[in-house]
Amino acid sequence: MEIKEQISRWRLILGQESDKRLSGMTDLVLTQEQDLMDQALASIYNRTELGGFGDQGSGRGAGRGPSNPQISRWLGDVRTLFDKELVTVIQNDAVTRCGLKQLLFEPELLENMEPDISLASTILMLKDQIPKRSKESVREFIKKIVEEINKLLEQDIRRAVTAAVNKRKHSPIPSASAMDFRMTINRNLKHYNPDLKTIVPEHFYFFDRTSTTAANKWTIILDIDQSGSMGESVIYSSIISCILASMASIKTRIVAFDTNIVDLTEKSDDPVDLLFGFQLGGGTDINKSIAYCEQFIENPAKTLFFLISDLYEGGNRAGLLRRISDLKESGVTVISLLAIADGGKPYYDEQTAQKLAGLGVPCFACAPQLLPELLEKALKGQDLSQFGKKTKN
Numbered sequence: 001m002e003i004k005e006q007i008s009r010w011r012l013i014l015g016q017e018s019d020k021r022l023s024g025m026t027d028l029v030l031t032q033e034q035d036l037m038d039q040a041l042a043s044i045y046n047r048t049e050l051g052g053f054g055d056q057g058s059g060r061g062a063g064r065g066p067s068n069p070q071i072s073r074w075l076g077d078v079r080t081l082f083d084k085e086l087v088t089v090i091q092n093d094a095v096t097r098c099g100l101k102q103l104l105f106e107p108e109l110l111e112n113m114e115p116d117i118s119l120a121s122t123i124l125m126l127k128d129q130i131p132k133r134s135k136e137s138v139r140e141f142i143k144k145i146v147e148e149i150n151k152l153l154e155q156d157i158r159r160a161v162t163a164a165v166n167k168r169k170h171s172p173i174p175s176a177s178a179m180d181f182r183m184t185i186n187r188n189l190k191h192y193n194p195d196l197k198t199i200v201p202e203h204f205y206f207f208d209r210t211s212t213t214a215a216n217k218w219t220i221i222l223d224i225d226q227s228g229s230m231g232e233s234v235i236y237s238s239i240i241s242c243i244l245a246s247m248a249s250i251k252t253r254i255v256a257f258d259t260n261i262v263d264l265t266e267k268s269d270d271p272v273d274l275l276f277g278f279q280l281g282g283g284t285d286i287n288k289s290i291a292y293c294e295q296f297i298e299n300p301a302k303t304l305f306f307l308i309s310d311l312y313e314g315g316n317r318a319g320l321l322r323r324i325s326d327l328k329e330s331g332v333t334v335i336s337l338l339a340i341a342d343g344g345k346p347y348y349d350e351q352t353a354q355k356l357a358g359l360g361v362p363c364f365a366c367a368p369q370l371l372p373e374l375l376e377k378a379l380k381g382q383d384l385s386q387f388g389k390k391t392k393n
Contacts, residue, residue, distance in 0.1 A: 004018075008034060025151045037081050040092070050266035087114045105130050107137035115144040116290050120230030124281040139272055145269045149239045149368070156372035157243050164379035165218055165249045174204065180205040218302050218379060220244055225286070225309035226256045226278045234278050236340040236368050237308050242271040246278050253296045259314065260281035285315035290323045294388060300331035304378055308337045311349040311356070333378055341367040362387070
């Protein structure tokens with residue numbers, strides 16, 4: 001990289017205040033595109049200007065309040081000038097630094113916003129304040145996030161669950177409707193008759209029809225903490241819940257809690273509706289939520305219980321630990337997900353996490369891309385201790 005290009009980049013990073021120092025190193029002249037970048041960045045990062053989104057006369061003047069048309073143009077400039085990854089960072093900084101939360105509900109602004117899970121979490125926390133004119137725009141914004149996460153996870157989750165659940169047992173009892181054609185053909189390929197041009201099977205294989213009954217289906221319960229710190233995890237959990245609920249081979253329950261409990265299972269047909277069923281914020285009563293979920297455990301050995309929470313218990317922590325211990329002893333597979341997030345160190349109650357780990361409950365944060373693998377291993381009854389270490393790498 002040439003020295004002039006390096007200095008130009010440092011100029012964009014450091015802002016207008018660095019002009020004098022950097023111009024002494026070389027003839028510093030920003031290109032037209034770099035000048036637009038500089039103005040877009042100065043709107044939120046120039047500490048000498050209050051808010052940055054002011055009157056248009058000076059280009060970067062400090063006004064007394066944001067101008068919606070100007071912010072719309074600014075968002076358009078940012079999306080044009082910067083890579084997608086940088087756009088989401090700049091958008092989030094604009095919201096937090098310049099007090100633009102109230103403007104997230106302006107329809108023309110939402111249309112220009114790059115889909116981002118952090119902004120989606122903010123919107124869901126403020127959803128009760130959304131004006132009528134913006135509700136459809138907000139739903140469309142959330143829908144974009146849902147579609148992106150679905151593309152990332154849906155096929156892998158379906159494949160993982162199918163691989164784990166559809167490993168059906170075989171039966172010696174013959175039944176034409178229960179024949180395992182794939183295994184029958186594979187095991188009898190050596191008996192191909194060239195004269196007849198067909199396979200003449202010596203042995204037929206049949207599925208055990210009792211293994212597909214409702215009583216033998218896996219039940220997956222997602223008990224989701226909807227306190228304000230769990231926004232990103234709530235979004236991922238909701239979309240995963242809807243994918244699981246759409247699979248006939250398993251039964252899925254979706255429960256949200258803070259100090260109250262909301263059963264959202266009936267909303268699992270539409271992940272956007274499900275997300276709007278959450279009430280982000282408030283306290284936490286994990287023990288109470290687990291007590292509610294216990295009623296859905298019909299066959300403990302075929303139940304997978306996900307507690308998705310930072311484990312900060314505002315209720316009865318001793319009762320919480322007893323309930324988890326009882327679930328484990330009954331045969332339920334219990335997993336504590338401290339967060340479902342793309343990166344960063346999770347914020348959680350380390351003492352409670354250690355006590356759960358002492359009960360044999362895996363406790364770790366999980367990147368969304370690893371969830372299909374986690375599901376498959378859990379449904380197959382495999383050891384998750386190494387998987388927990390994997391999530392820390």
